[in-house]
Amino acid sequence: MNDPAEGNGRRVLVVEDDRSLRALLKDALTDEGLDVGGAASAEEAMAFLAEEPVDLVLTDLRLPGADGLELLRWLRGRKSPPAVLLVTAFGTIDQAVEALKEGADDFLTKPLDLDHLAVRVARILENRRLRQEVARYREALEGDDFHGMVGRSPPMVALFRDLAQVGRGQGPVLIQGESGVGKELAARAVHEEGPRADGPFLAVNCAGVPAALLESEFFGHVKGAFSGATRARPGLFQEASGGTLLLDEIGEMPLKLQAKLLRVLQEGAVRPVGKDRPTKVDVRVVAATNQDLREAMDAGRFRADLFYRLETFRMVVPPLRERGEDLELLAARFIRRHAARLGRTPPRSGSEFLDALRRYPFPGNVRELDNALERAVTFAEGSTLEPRHLPARILEAEADRQRIQGGGRGESRETGGGSQEPSGSDSPGAARTGNPPGGPHVPLAALFPGEKLPSLRELEHSYVRLVLERTGGNKRKAAGLLGISRRTLYRRLEDGTPEGG
Known part of the structure; x- marks a missing residue:
């Protein structure tokens, strides 16, 4: 047999x-x-x-x-x-x-x-x-491990299903998502779900290879093809033959190489540097990016024909802030893993610790959560994780959030407002009046006493500017507090200029 x-x-x-x-x-x-x-x-x-x-x-x-x-x-x-x-x-x-x-x-x-x-x-x-x-779909629905990816939120269950279906195909795949969401894990899932699972899986960061070596790295070269080429060397496409090649950060690939990649996808052959005849390869290409490739295409940085070739199977890995209960699921896994590496019993997550995690938007997504929990487990002295064990940026974001939500109440206290209730969610005044934690409810009508109301676009632009002022112009902090990526923040600032302003 x-x-x-x-x-x-x-x-x-x-x-x-x-x-x-x-x-x-x-x-x-x-x-x-x-x-x-x-x-x-x-x-x-x-x-x-x-x-x-x-x-x-x-x-x-x-x-x-x-x-x-x-x-x-x-x-x-x-x-x-x-x-x-x-x-x-x-x-x-x-x-x-x-x-x-x-x-x-x-x-x-x-x-x-x-x-x-x-x-x-x-x-x-x-x-x-x-x-x-x-059975595989049921595992995904129950939140079990799906090729190293963890999640039971609706966006992730849908992603697991799509990855399993796309894995059965042979065409190129485009995986998009913010930095740190797990695009390489998604690419591995495509590989392991398909007929190439027993073949090699290779990954290359297109932004990490010097421009002068890109063609040789991808397609190989013959002996004497250029100075220093003392022997023939196969490229990544030959090494991945029979399996899958992940081209990470595909948006950083130079236009000249994009044209050659398109030819490989169309012809199933590569031409090593210094060789006249093409060499057949059998590779499934998975491309990953955190960029908007349509925007790059419109700006002339990415070939339209390559984009449409890659977009046949397009997957989007959702950011952590859109995954709801997955945060606690991931946190529990990371805590167990880091505790095991340190040879200790996994510490318990205190309620304040979990609250701090839930409120932080994690612009760096799953990777940032993993790194934050590695630090927390390392610095935890006892059996319970507390907010003070988290990285400073998370604590700073929490302090900024409380400052912004608190408005000017701190000044009132300092200038003798004796009847002012203490700020925060434990305020008895907040409990009596039904105010939300972190600040009193202000009716929108009080903000706009005149007849002329601002447009939603103007209101959004003004609020973004306010958050920037409160964070001292720190765009990373502002984006974190707004729950958006820095790229989206820049776009809001560019597109949000009020009409006539």
């Missing part, structure tokens, strides 16, 4: 003590494109299956020694058991029905019709494939 990985869900073991019938069944199923092995007894089959998994066991019910029913029971007790198709004589149909109750998928009676056998085997294998696919 061939390597199980080569069968791709179509591996069958025939268990039959009659040598000539066993050979006939093996030949018939091999002709159907299946990967088929054989065993003469249940004991021989058990020894075989202990070493090499299969997708379907086709077994006679009557065998020397342990019979087909005992083999079925042994298979049901194994992890990820194969499907079972029983072959029985007319006089043992009652036993076959009993076997169905114990988990067999189907049974056939002798004498066998080989065409009918092929149809039943194909149907069982397809049903098994569908059950496995449903």
Whole structure:
């Protein structure tokens, strides 16, 4: 029998003590494109299956020694058991029905019709494939690990489903998302869900390779192609042949190389530097970026033809701030992992610690959360994590948030406003009047006493400017407090100029 990985869900073991019938069944199923092995007894089959998994066991019910029913029971007790198709004589149909109750998928009676056998085997294998696919989706819905990605929020469940579906294809994939959301993990999921899972997965950062070496790095070179090329070297496309190549930060790729990448995607061949003839490659390309490629395309920094070629399968990994309950799920995992590396019991997350995490927008997304929790676990002295264990930027953002929400109440206290209630969510005044934590509710009408009301665009622009003033012009802090990326902040500042202003 061939390597199980080569069968791709179509591996069958025939268990039959009659040598000539066993050979006939093996030949018939091999002709159907299946990967088929054989065993003469249940004991021989058990020894075989202990070493090499299969997708379907086709077994006679009557065998020397342990019979087909005992083999079925042994298979049901194994992890990820194969499907079972029983072959029985007319006089043992009652036993076959009993076997169905114990988990067999189907049974056939002798004498066998080989065409009918092929149809039943194909149907069982397809049903098994569908059950496995449903199981993967169920794991995603329950928040289990999906190729290293963790989440049970609706955006992530939808992403897991899309990654599994796209993984079955062969065309190029474009993965977009902010920095730190997990685009490489998404690319690996595409690779591991597809037919190339046993092939190589290589990743290269397009912004991290010197411009002079880009072509050689991607496509390879022959000996003497340029100064210092003392030997021939395969490029990333050749090394990833049979697998997947992730081109991270594709938006940073020079236009000249973009044209050559497009040719590779169209022709399935590369031309190493210094070589006249192209070399065939079999690679699935996954591109990732945190840029708006349409904007780059409009600005002339990215080729339109390459963009439309990559956009066939486009995935967007959501930012952490849009993933709701996933933050606590991720936090628990990161805390366990960092505690294990330090050889200590994972500390408990205090309520104030979790509140600080929930309020911070994490512009650096999952990567920033991971780094923050690594620091917190390292600096925690006791068994409980507290806000003071978090990085200074998170504490500063929390202080800024409270200052902005508090407005000018601090000045009133200092200038003798004796009736002023203390600020914060524990204020008894806030509890009596129904004010939200962090500041009193001000009716919008009080902000605009005149008849002329500002447009939403003007109001947004003014608020962004206010936050910038309160943060001393620090755009990183302002973006964090507004819950948007710095790129979006710049766009708000550019596009938000009031009309006539």
